[in-house]
Every structure is written in C-alpha cells, then in structure tokens.
Amino acid sequence: MSTARAERLVNLVLALLSTRQFLTAERIRGIVPGYAAAVSDEAFFRMFERDKTELRELGIPLETGRNSTFDSVEGYRIARRDYELGEIELAPDEATAVGLAVRLWDSPDLTGQAQRALVKLRQAVAAFEVERAGTEHLPGWGAAEAYLLLARDLLDHGEPVAARDALEHALLLAPEFAQARRLMAQITSG
Numbered sequence: 001m002s003t004a005r006a007e008r009l010v011n012l013v014l015a016l017l018s019t020r021q022f023l024t025a026e027r028i029r030g031i032v033p034g035y036a037a038a039v040s041d042e043a044f045f046r047m048f049e050r051d052k053t054e055l056r057e058l059g060i061p062l063e064t065g066r067n068s069t070f071d072s073v074e075g076y077r078i079a080r081r082d083y084e085l086g087e088i089e090l091a092p093d094e095a096t097a098v099g100l101a102v103r104l105w106d107s108p109d110l111t112g113q114a115q116r117a118l119v120k121l122r123q124a125v126a127a128f129e130v131e132r133a134g135t136e137h138l139p140g141w142g143a144a145e146a147y148l149l150l151a152r153d154l155l156d157h158g159e160p161v162a163a164r165d166a167l168e169h170a171l172l173l174a175p176e177f178a179q180a181r182r183l184m185a186q187i188t189s190g
Contacts (some may be wrong), residue, residue, distance in 0.1 A: 005051075008034030010120065012051055013060060017083060022065050022075025052076070144174035151183060160187055 011032045029044055030173040038044035055062050061082040066073050072125065090098065125166035154163035164187050170180040 004034060008032065009051055009054060013055065013078065014120070015121065016062070016076055016078040017080060019077055021062070021067050022071075022077050024073050024075045026073075028076065033142050144170040144177050144180065147173070148177070148183065151180070153181075155187070163187060 002010040011034060012028065015028060015032050023031075023049055025045065029038070030046070034049065035044055038047055052062060060104065061078060063079055063082075064078050065077075066074055147166045151166035154160075154166060164184065167180050167184045167187070170177055170185065174180070
C-alpha cells in the first residue's frame with residue numbers, strides 16, 4: 001500500500017470517528033485529505049469504494065445510514081463504541097516489548113515519521129473537541145488518559161506549554177487524576 005493511500009485511509013478513519021452524524025460521500029470528499037485530488041467524480045467514487053472495502057477487510061466497523069428521514073443520500077460513520085479496544089492487559093514480556101517500541105519511536109531514524117504521527121494525533125484530538133462542543137453532558141472517550149499520554153509525548157518533544165494545555169484538559173475531565181496532577185506539578189515547578 002502506498003504512503004498516500006495509507007494516509008488517506010487513516011484520515012478517513014479519523015473523520016468517521018470524529019462525528020456522531022453520518023457523513024455523505026461528497027462531504028467526505030471535501031474534508032478528507034487525498035480525495036480532493038481525484039480528477040473526476042467517477043475517479044473519486046472508485047477510490048472511495050476501494051477505501052471502504054479496505055476498511056471493512058481490516059475489521060473497521062463502517063456504518064451506513066441517514067441523519068434524518070428527509071436525507072436522500074446515505075452517509076458513513078464509525079461508532080466509537082464498536083471501534084475502541086477494551087482494556088489492555090500486558091504480560092511482563094509484552095510490556096517489555098512495548099517499552100522497546102517506545103524507545104524505537106524516539107530514534108533519529110523515525111523522527112520525521114514520529115512528528116507526522118504526533119501531528120495526526122493532535123488533529124484527531126482537535127476534531128474530537130470540535131465535534132464534542134456543546135455536548136458537555138456526554139462522557140469522554142477515555143479522554144483524560146489520552147490527554148495525559150499526549151502531554152507526555154509533547155514533553156518528550158520539548159513542548160511544555162502544549163503539554164500543560166493537554167494536562168489541563170485531562171484535569172477538567174478527571175480532577176482527581178493523580179498521574180496528571182503529578183505531571184502538571186512537575187511542569188509548573190519548572
């Protein structure tokens with residue numbers, strides 16, 4: 001699979017996860033990077049059909065439906081509850097392997113790729129925040145923990161101000177989150 005196609009698929013998954021509404025193919029074409037380059041409507045629809053097939057083959061639960069009975073065109077989304085992993089428990093040797101992978105992530109050979117992944121993660125968080133605006137009564141998506149992980153990664157990449165912002169989000173969602181409080185204290189004590 002080409003890098004451009006892989007990025008387009010990741011962007012498609014992020015777009016479909018970041019909404020509770022069904023997105024029409026035309027809306028997806030306008031917001032997902034990679035689709036705008038299609039030279040014609042026919043080329044776009046072929047590309048989109050291949051991508052939907054690929055996502056389904058990967059086990060991603062792509063839903064189709066309409067936002068209302070008045071909509072004439074079906075849309076697409078990925079229900080977060082069907083996509084999220086359950087709690088992950090690691091055996092000691094598995095935890096060691098994950099630790100080694102984290103060290104590899106920070107290697108000079110992967111710096112550019114790691115930076116691009118961090119940008120994608122920030123975009124996903126931003127898209128989630130926009131979608132979630134006005135729905136304060138709904139629970140997060142494990143957001144406090146996600147913000148803590150984002151803050152740690154930002155600190156590792158020398159961005160303490162952005163890390164503090166991520167921790168503030170974590171603490172708004174879970175004020176008693178001890179790990180986030182400790183890291184915030186560490187950052188603010190300088």
